[in-house]
Amino acid sequence: MIRLWNWYKQKSFILKITSGFILGVIVGLLFGPAAGVLAPFGTLFLNLLKMIVVPLILLTLIVSVNNSNPKELGRIGGKIFPYYLLTTAIAVLLGIWIAKLIKPGIGLSMPSTDNFEVPDAPSTIEVLMNIVPTNIFQSLANGDILSIVFLALIVGFSISLMRHSKEQGMREKGDLLLNLSEAGSEVTFRILNGVLQYAPIGVLGITANSIGNQGFDTLQSLGKYVLASYAGVAVQMFIVFPLILLIFKVPVLRFFKNVREALFTAFVTCSSLGTLPVTLRTAKKAGISDRVANFTLPVGATVNMNGSAIHFGVGVIFAADIVGYDLTIGTIIAIILTGTLAAVGTAGVPGAGLIGMSIVFTQAGLPIEIVGLTAGVNVITDMVFTTCNVTGDIVGAAVVDQSEKKHQDYQAPVTEIPAKTAAK
Numbered sequence: 573m574i575r576l577w578n579w580y581k582q583k584s585f586i587l588k589i590t591s592g593f594i595l596g597v598i599v600g601l602l603f604g605p606a607a608g609v610l611a612p613f614g615t616l617f618l619n620l621l622k623m624i625v626v627p628l629i630l631l632t633l634i635v636s637v638n639n640s641n642p643k644e645l646g647r648i649g650g651k652i653f654p655y656y657l658l659t660t661a662i663a664v665l666l667g668i669w670i671a672k673l674i675k676p677g678i679g680l681s682m683p684s685t686d687n688f689e690v691p692d693a694p695s696t697i698e699v700l701m702n703i704v705p706t707n708i709f710q711s712l713a714n715g716d717i718l719s720i721v722f723l724a725l726i727v728g729f730s731i732s733l734m735r736h737s738k739e740q741g742m743r744e745k746g747d748l749l750l751n752l753s754e755a756g757s758e759v760t761f762r763i764l765n766g767v768l769q770y771a772p773i774g775v776l777g778i779t780a781n782s783i784g785n786q787g788f789d790t791l792q793s794l795g796k797y798v799l800a801s802y803a804g805v806a807v808q809m810f811i812v813f814p815l816i817l818l819i820f821k822v823p824v825l826r827f828f829k830n831v832r833e834a835l836f837t838a839f840v841t842c843s844s845l846g847t848l849p850v851t852l853r854t855a856k857k858a859g860i861s862d863r864v865a866n867f868t869l870p871v872g873a874t875v876n877m878n879g880s881a882i883h884f885g886v887g888v889i890f891a892a893d894i895v896g897y898d899l900t901i902g903t904i905i906a907i908i909l910t911g912t913l914a915a916v917g918t919a920g921v922p923g924a925g926l927i928g929m930s931i932v933f934t935q936a937g938l939p940i941e942i943v944g945l946t947a948g949v950n951v952i953t954d955m956v957f958t959t960c961n962v963t964g965d966i967v968g969a970a971v972v973d974q975s976e977k978k979h980q981d982y983q984a985p986v987t988e989i990p991a992k993t994a995a996k
């Protein structure tokens with residue numbers, strides 16, 4: 573038994589997770605809906621990831637805020653946020669353009685909305701206001717990621733102020749709090765290592781269940797919608813991102829080779845947040861400094877959603893074609909704006925894009941029933957959207973890291989993601 577475990581542990585993560593995925597597809601195709609009995613294995617995996625995500629974001633951000641000086645943090649933030657907004661807006665536009673070419677909605681009729689309820693879509697202002705929690709414990713318990721990021725940033729900054737105080741007593745307290753946070757983050761990474769060893773079984777469960785239940789029938793009616801989504805993501809992944817990398821002189825092929833584990837994990841888990849631990853690890857492999865990665869990647873996994881933005885662009889044209897609604901330039905500009913904000917507000921969890929899409933539809937005056945129609949194939953499209961979301965995060969980190977290297981006060985990375993935490 574111990575030998576078997578050691579053998580399993582030594583196999584590469586990507587090999588194990590690929591095997592889980594392929595086995596899942598085979599089981600799903602062979603057994604159809606009966607493959608649903610494996611669903612609990614997948615649910616267990618997602619629960620484990622969700623369990624670890626809140627402490628991971630909180631502690632990694634508190635520690636990483638303290639590993640940079642305030643001047644440097646402002647500079648990194650000043651670079652990464654414009655990058656997020658710009659690439660997200662490009663992605664919405666790309667989704668609109670590709671869907672206009674492929675015309676996925678033409679020939680489809682309105683779906684029956686009898687048994688699908690679209691979640692209530694909060695307004696843009698509400699999304700922004702809710703970032704500041706009224707009750708931090710409630711936000712932690714509910715897993716309100718934007719609020720948790722906000723909380724981590726202000727706690728991290730306050731600890732940093734204490735550590736740089738003129739009073740010795742205050743400095744000692746600040747150091748104590750930082751030590752505690754570092755110790756906590758170490759524990760989280762160790763637990764995570766165990767969770768990642770379980771990942772292949774979880775992936776088998778998720779895949780068998782979704783392939784078994786969705787089958788390829790749904791793909792037939794919504795094939796063009798799926799095609800448009802995949803095409804949009806392909807353009808962003810293979811044209812837009814490589815161009816950005818080239819502009820900043822990051823070697824493109826080596827970059828993709830180094831980060832492929834994260835992309836694959838995103839593809840199978842459909843969760844940028846769930847993928848975050850692997851993303852952090854591959855960023856290290858890609859040579860991105862810890863100070864940039866540990867700050868930009870948790871924030872990126874929360875607010876930077878290029879794939880979800882493509883989702884909204886494709887979805888809007890799909891719906892507009894179904895109801896025969898001709899979009900004016902003004903409406904398209906409004907869609908790009910709302911789509912960008914909705915993507916920022918989209919949580920990095922499976923299916924979250926459906927909520928963002930209802931926000932965009934509501935604002936564009938399109939029937940949100942159509943969100944329900946696309947929900948049937950969301951499992952298939954969410955895979956590539958999430959992969960694109962995660963790629964966008966790492967490209968952003970790589971670009972900022974590259975430009976940081978030019979600064980004189982740039983120092984060698986000071987925090988390490990413990991090597992032992994890396995799942996083999």
Ligand code: ASP
Pocket residue numbers: 842843844845877879880883918919920921922923924925926954957958961
């Ligand atoms: N599943 C996506 C993610 O985690 C979000 C979405 O549904 O668009 O990145």
